[in-house]
Amino acid sequence: MASDASLTVHAWAMATAAMVSASCGLVGGLLVVRRMSLLGDAIAHAVLPGIAVAVLAGGSLGGPAVFAGAVAAALATVWLTQAIHAGVGLAEDAGAGVVFTSLFALGVVIVTLAASRIDLDPECVLFGILELAAFDRVRVGGLLVPRAFVTAVVVFLGVAGGLAASWRWQVFTAFDPAAARAAGIPVGLVTSLLLAATAVAAVAGFEAVGAVLVVAMLVVPAATAELLVQRMHWLVVVAVGVAIAAACGGYALAWRWNTSAAGMIAVVLGGCYAVAVLMAPGDGILARAIARLRLEWRVAREDCLARIWRACEAEGRDAAHVGDPQTWLERMAGLWLERRGVVRRKNGCVTLSDHGRREAEMVVRSHRLWEAWLGRHAELPIDHLHPPAEWLEHHVGAAMRDQIEAELSAGQVDPHGRTIPPEAAG
Amino acid sequence: MPPLIGPVSLVAVASGPGLVSYNTLVVLGGVATVGFAAGVVGSLALLRKRPLVGDAAAHATLAGVAAAFLATGRRDLPALLGGALVAAVAALAVLVLIRRVARTRDDAATAVVIGVSFGIGLALLAGITARGIPGSGGLEQFLLGHTAALTAGDARLLAAVSLAAVAIVALGFKEAVVLCFDPQFAAATGWPVGLLDLVLVALVAVMVVVGLPAAGAVLVTALVVIPPVAARQWTDRAGPLLVTAGVIGLTAAVTGVVVTASRPGLSTGPVIVLAAALICGVSFLVAPRRGVIAQWLARVRRERRWARGDLSAWDLADADEAVPLPLPAVSHVAAVPLRGADGK
Numbered sequence: 001m002a003s004d005a006s007l008t009v010h011a012w013a014m015a016t017a018a019m020v021s022a023s024c025g026l027v028g029g030l031l032v033v034r035r036m037s038l039l040g041d042a043i044a045h046a047v048l049p050g051i052a053v054a055v056l057a058g059g060s061l062g063g064p065a066v067f068a069g070a071v072a073a074a075l076a077t078v079w080l081t082q083a084i085h086a087g088v089g090l091a092e093d094a095g096a097g098v099v100f101t102s103l104f105a106l107g108v109v110i111v112t113l114a115a116s117r118i119d120l121d122p123e124c125v126l127f128g129i130l131e132l133a134a135f136d137r138v139r140v141g142g143l144l145v146p147r148a149f150v151t152a153v154v155v156f157l158g159v160a161g162g163l164a165a166s167w168r169w170q171v172f173t174a175f176d177p178a179a180a181r182a183a184g185i186p187v188g189l190v191t192s193l194l195l196a197a198t199a200v201a202a203v204a205g206f207e208a209v210g211a212v213l214v215v216a217m218l219v220v221p222a223a224t225a226e227l228l229v230q231r232m233h234w235l236v237v238v239a240v241g242v243a244i245a246a247a248c249g250g251y252a253l254a255w256r257w258n259t260s261a262a263g264m265i266a267v268v269l270g271g272c273y274a275v276a277v278l279m280a281p282g283d284g285i286l287a288r289a290i291a292r293l294r295l296e297w298r299v300a301r302e303d304c305l306a307r308i309w310r311a312c313e314a315e316g317r318d319a320a321h322v323g324d325p326q327t328w329l330e331r332m333a334g335l336w337l338e339r340r341g342v343v344r345r346k347n348g349c350v351t352l353s354d355h356g357r358r359e360a361e362m363v364v365r366s367h368r369l370w371e372a373w374l375g376r377h378a379e380l381p382i383d384h385l386h387p388p389a390e391w392l393e394h395h396v397g398a399a400m401r402d403q404i405e406a407e408l409s410a411g412q413v414d415p416h417g418r419t420i421p422p423e424a425a426g
Numbered sequence: 427m428p429p430l431i432g433p434v435s436l437v438a439v440a441s442g443p444g445l446v447s448y449n450t451l452v453v454l455g456g457v458a459t460v461g462f463a464a465g466v467v468g469s470l471a472l473l474r475k476r477p478l479v480g481d482a483a484a485h486a487t488l489a490g491v492a493a494a495f496l497a498t499g500r501r502d503l504p505a506l507l508g509g510a511l512v513a514a515v516a517a518l519a520v521l522v523l524i525r526r527v528a529r530t531r532d533d534a535a536t537a538v539v540i541g542v543s544f545g546i547g548l549a550l551l552a553g554i555t556a557r558g559i560p561g562s563g564g565l566e567q568f569l570l571g572h573t574a575a576l577t578a579g580d581a582r583l584l585a586a587v588s589l590a591a592v593a594i595v596a597l598g599f600k601e602a603v604v605l606c607f608d609p610q611f612a613a614a615t616g617w618p619v620g621l622l623d624l625v626l627v628a629l630v631a632v633m634v635v636v637g638l639p640a641a642g643a644v645l646v647t648a649l650v651v652i653p654p655v656a657a658r659q660w661t662d663r664a665g666p667l668l669v670t671a672g673v674i675g676l677t678a679a680v681t682g683v684v685v686t687a688s689r690p691g692l693s694t695g696p697v698i699v700l701a702a703a704l705i706c707g708v709s710f711l712v713a714p715r716r717g718v719i720a721q722w723l724a725r726v727r728r729e730r731r732w733a734r735g736d737l738s739a740w741d742l743a744d745a746d747e748a749v750p751l752p753l754p755a756v757s758h759v760a761a762v763p764l765r766g767a768d769g770k
Contacts, residue, residue, distance in 0.1 A: 263546065
């Protein structure tokens with residue numbers, strides 16, 4: 001029975017965390033593509049005095065007064081930063097650094113001095129009160145639901161509604177503010193709406209995970225999604241998905257290891273980002289490493305075949321003595337080709353199968369055509385033709401070979417006087 | 427130490443006679459030195475246009491402190507700060523790594539490092555607290571700063587490191603100024619610009635770590651940012667800027683220690699930051715030439731002169747700004763040919 005009750009408490013807290021995280025992830029998508037991530041951080045800190053003053057004036061956490069105070073504080077941050085920039089010519093990053101730390105310090109001092117009178121203290125400012133959220137409940141349609149969860153749902157719907165209503169304008173402004181302005185879109189209003197949405201999401205996030213970690217909830221899901229997808233609407237969908245998954249996962253881990261849910265949610269978010277950096281399709285570390293390795297493997301294979309073919313050509317027969325390979329990768333490629341039967345050894349000599357000979361001929365053909373083309377057009381001395389051709393031979397396809405051949409229209413001889421093999425049939 | 431007489435007598439007034447111990451004095455001196463050095467080092471970061479370079483490092487220090495406590499099992503300040511320094515450097519390294527391998531924008535990368543590293547610290551800290559590991563009480567003071575628990579030995583360590591940082595800045599002052607104002611020239615002269623930048627970032631990281639006991643992980647960045655911004659209002663020269671920023675940082679730090687000594691519940695960090703912010707706000711308003719009031723007065727005077735028809739004589743200070751051409755003159759010139767065309 002007792003464990004049942006505690007399970008309910010944890011389930012509600014987890015659901016609250018997921019809802020809050022989703023709101024932050026949604027806003028974060030736009031913040032990240034607009035290069036406003038650090039402004040999100042500044043707003044997350046700066047809402048504190050707004051919240052503190054509103055609570056001091058009698059507003060309750062999660063009530064409309066608190067949200068109004070927070071939005072006012074967020075807009076004040078931006079306005080102050082810009083006023084300082086315009087007034088005394090201070091760079092905006094330094095200005096933001098001054099404003100948000102000062103406002104946060106002010107908030108902490110207010111909260112500390114008034115801790116006995118309001119249900120906020122520096123502890124929950126920094127850690128959030130997710131773990132306590134489930135104990136303060138209200139009745140919604142016959143069901144006892146934590147007040148914080150209701151707030152989180154309202155915030156999510158509000159933020160999602162506000163952004164959905166202005167979505168086309170938001171995206172246009174994010175990617176090309178000048179064109180958006182020229183097209184008659186009220187860019188300032190669109191940006192203010194985004195800032196207000198950030199402030200509202202930050203208040204919800206502040207209650208859940210504390211003022212400092214809101215930045216993780218805002219930025220990390222979007223930064224993760226940005227690595228995984230290309231389109232803006234998919235970015236937002238993936239960001240919200242990552243945000244919800246990390247919130248649930250982080251809460252569960254914190255429950256299991258008996259530590260701060262806020263901290264673990266940020267850690268899991270960091271894990272998601274690291275996995276995305278590593279595994280993103282296309283330009284993740286792993287994908288790039290694999291693509292690079294495959295290219296190097298093909299180059300080594302083709303170099304190996306071409307070397308044998310050239311040796312055979314030099315000796316004028318089907319089998320030849322071939323020197324040691326130059327790199328360990330080429331040695332591996334040679335062994336691999338031998339296993340596949342493409343390369344055969346016969347009393348100290350090496351020979352190619354029909355298939356291997358055709359493949360080698362195409363590499364050599366690419367090489368010599370390219371040398372011939374360079375020799376005609378690039379005015380390079382003859383001993384400078386080999387290195388570029390040695391690299392480009394791996395990147396020239398049949399179509400380009402035909403094109404070069406048609407353009408050269410001279411004999412089938414390269415600048416060194418060697419025959420260019422004909423294109424393979426079929 | 428004559429400069430300390432003022433604040434010390436304030437402490438005496440605030441906390442009653444007989445409570446000003448030798449320990450309090452040394453802590454006050456140590457934190458004051460930290461404030462001074464943070465202002466000096468921060469000025470260079472501001473001039474190099476990287477005022478927030480320490481922010482990611484600052485948030486990461488918490489994880490370092492918690493990890494160092496877990497490793498040593500004691501709340502020994504040098505060990506904890508050593509851990510903090512390792513974490514700060516690691517955070518900066520991760521930032522550089524992200525820039526190299528991922529296509530995340532710089533600002534988002536910074537935000538990711540800030541959020542995640544602080545999350546790690548918070549999770550470690552909460553885990554330590556929840557398990558009630560003996561001796562762990564007071565670790566949370568590294569979040570917002572708390573100087574009451576510092577010993578004289580701790581304060582001496584902080585002061586020594588801060589003085590070393592100031593000494594390094596003094597030794598490399600010429601190089602630093604050239605690096606800040608003309609990096610291309612520095613590079614063309616053959617100076618190792620990358621290395622100098624690295625030294626600057628390292629100094630900021632060290633100041634962030636040393637400022638940790640006083641200002642806390644969340645707000646220690648302000649110690650490096652706000653005093654230089656305030657000092658910038660008062661001078662256009664690099665040397666005086668560094669010294670002014672140092673003095674402002676020192677004043678804020680001393681204020682924080684003195685105020686929190688009489689209000690035990692209050693953390694030192696927020697008070698230091700508020701004191702610095704107050705000085706900064708006043709500087710924005712009243713500084714000569716750059717201040718808002720001075721600029722407003724200059725504009726009023728200029729417009730009066732223009733109203734009198736005197737367009738020639740504005741002093742050099744006004745000419746520094748991009749003064750727009752007086753509008754009546756332009757419209758007058760533009761109107762002349764039009765009228766002429768009408769007449770024909």
